[in-house]
Amino acid sequence: MSVAVRTTLTNDTVGDAAQPRPRRVIGAIVGNHPLGEHYFRLDVGAPADALAARPGQFFHLRCPPRGDQPAYLRRPMSLFAADPQGGRLSFLIKLVGKGTRALAGLGEGDQLDMVGPLGNGFTLPLQPRHLLLVGRGCGLATLFPLAKAGRALGARVTALVSLSRPASLAIEPLFAAEGTETLLVNDADGSSDPARVERLLKNLPPVDAAYSCGSNRLAALLAGLCKDWRIPGQVALEEPMACGLGACLGCVHPFREEGKTVYRRVCVEGPVFDLAKVHP
Ligand SMILES: Cc1cc2nc3c(=O)[nH]c(=O)nc-3n(C[C@H](O)[C@H](O)[C@H](O)COP(=O)(O)OP(=O)(O)OC[C@H]3O[C@@H](n4cnc5c(N)ncnc54)[C@H](O)[C@@H]3O)c2cc1C
Numbered sequence: 001m002s003v004a005v006r007t008t009l010t011n012d013t014v015g016d017a018a019q020p021r022p023r024r025v026i027g028a029i030v031g032n033h034p035l036g037e038h039y040f041r042l043d044v045g046a047p048a049d050a051l052a053a054r055p056g057q058f059f060h061l062r063c064p065p066r067g068d069q070p071a072y073l074r075r076p077m078s079l080f081a082a083d084p085q086g087g088r089l090s091f092l093i094k095l096v097g098k099g100t101r102a103l104a105g106l107g108e109g110d111q112l113d114m115v116g117p118l119g120n121g122f123t124l125p126l127q128p129r130h131l132l133l134v135g136r137g138c139g140l141a142t143l144f145p146l147a148k149a150g151r152a153l154g155a156r157v158t159a160l161v162s163l164s165r166p167a168s169l170a171i172e173p174l175f176a177a178e179g180t181e182t183l184l185v186n187d188a189d190g191s192s193d194p195a196r197v198e199r200l201l202k203n204l205p206p207v208d209a210a211y212s213c214g215s216n217r218l219a220a221l222l223a224g225l226c227k228d229w230r231i232p233g234q235v236a237l238e239e240p241m242a243c244g245l246g247a248c249l250g251c252v253h254p255f256r257e258e259g260k261t262v263y264r265r266v267c268v269e270g271p272v273f274d275l276a277k278v279h280p
């Protein structure tokens, strides 16, 4: 007997609805809260079209001038949360360099200049039963709204949360509040080692679709599991960007398609791609 197997997320999947057009929006900061040792959450007032951003889409943020080394280029940040009732958009940001340090200095009432929503966003199966999210570090910010979307469709959602140290990002309670089950691993105790992660994931009940962000090693591992389990998978790439609009070719990434290497712009053709094409 032959069994129909879905290994891509297209056609009868959630997420192909008309996209809000990206535009420049200037919003007022309504909150800036530390979330662990290396992260903060920035909440900003935004209009309805920006709040219609889909999980996996991103905004290009202008970093306020700070000190004698301003960050000239905008910095890409994924949608972390949108609250249409409160008119509020949130970003979860890791402190990395001068751009993110400048964003961390924003306070209530300051203005944030954003361009978005940009990129394509994740695609969910129509009636998912169990979704697996595998993220590391700031990649967890990108996956978080997907957990919420999966729960809204009635799916069980399991998130593998990989961090350098447990204290670096306090995200587990946020996933738990959405009803997402978490598997916490970290470098400090060695539990984030890929072989150990693989064992953890192989013990999970059957999964319908899997998603990754924030680690090439974890994405490669997940691509292998998706192949074995014969399920679709997607990965959100975090390539450094300049224009964010498809013009500069600064974000091109190689993919394997039909035996050939092809190059795609992560900002407009991504940032979400078929896992099997990134890690064939
Ligand atoms: C589509 C997309 C969505 C993203 N979403 C988030 C998010 O939700 N939260 C979050 O914290 N971060 C996110 N990032 C990563 C974030 O954009 C970078 O960490 C940020 O631009 C660093 O800026 P900086 O000025 O602080 O550091 P810089 O001083 O510019 O860089 C410091 C170091 O980080 C490296 N770096 C800079 N940008 C990137 C990048 N994009 N990818 C990999 N390495 C980089 C540089 O090579 C350098 O070594 C996202 C990136 C992309 C492409």
Ligand code: FES
Pocket (backbone or CB within 6 Å): 240, 241, 242, 243, 244, 245, 246, 247, 248, 249, 250, 251, 252, 265, 266, 267, 268
């Ligand atoms: S960042 Fe310029 S083409 Fe993608």
